[in-house]
Amino acid sequence: QVQLVESGGGSVQAGGSLQLSCVLSANTYASYCLGWFRQAPGKEREAVASIDKIGTTTYAGSVKGRFTISKDNGKNTLYLQMNSLKPEDTAIYYCAADFRYQICVPTYEGYNSWGQGTQVTVS
Numbered sequence: 001q002v003q004l005v006e007s008g009g010g011s012v013q014a015g016g017s018l019q020l021s022c023v024l025s026a027n028t029y030a031s032y033c034l035g036w037f038r039q040a041p042g043k044e045r046e047a048v049a050s051i052d053k054i055g056t057t058t059y060a061g062s063v064k065g066r067f068t069i070s071k072d073n074g075k076n077t078l079y080l081q082m083n084s085l086k087p088e089d090t091a092i093y094y095c096a097a098d099f100r101y102q103i104c105v106p107t108y109e110g111y112n113s114w115g116q117g118t119q120v121t122v123s
Contacts (some may be wrong), residue, residue, distance in 0.1 A: 002026045002113040004095050009118030016085050016122070022078040022095030022115055029053070029073040031097045033104035036069060036080045037117075038091035045094070049080060051104035058106055063089075072077060085122045092117040 002024040012018055016097035020036070028034060035050035050058045057069050068081040078095050096111035104110070 002097060002099060004097060004115035006093065006095050006115040006118040009093060009114075009120045011121040011123065012085055012111075014086055014122055017081070017083045018085065018120060019082070020038045020080040020093055020095070020118060020120075024078070024097060024113075025075045026040055026076065026097075026099065026123070028071050028078065028097075030101055031099050033098040033106060033110055034071055034078045035096045035106050036078075037094045037096060038089075039094070039117075040088075040091040045108060047106055047108070048093070050104060051078070052104035056104070073087075081123070082120070085120075087122050090120060090122050092119050 006022045008020040017056040032053045037045050039045040051069045066084045070079045094117045095115040097113045098111045
């Protein structure tokens with residue numbers, strides 16, 4: 001069972017920035033798909049961004065141009081740089097990884113390992 005541990009959440013004013021980190025107990029290079037999701041109170045978990053084995057990224061329309069996903073295979077760490085934060089970005093953020101498939105399917109079902117979540121609050 002792969003363990004994922006997020007950090008970097010917190011409270012920030014609108015327009016500010018945060019960087020989330022997710023350390024994996026497995027080699028990130030072995031995963032064909034890594035991603036970030038978020039869940040706001042009363043809402044379903046939604047995909048925020050994904051990055052595949054060769055570094056191809058996808059973003060939700062609501063964060064495109066403001067958030068950047070990246071990974072450091074040497075540190076087995078996934079990152080989410082969040083700039084120009086808005087109150088509607090307030091949510092619990094989860095990192096996710098898949099080690100089953102040799103293709104990136106950046107939907108909820110496309111991941112088989114999840115972190116415990118980190119709270120981001122934008123006021």
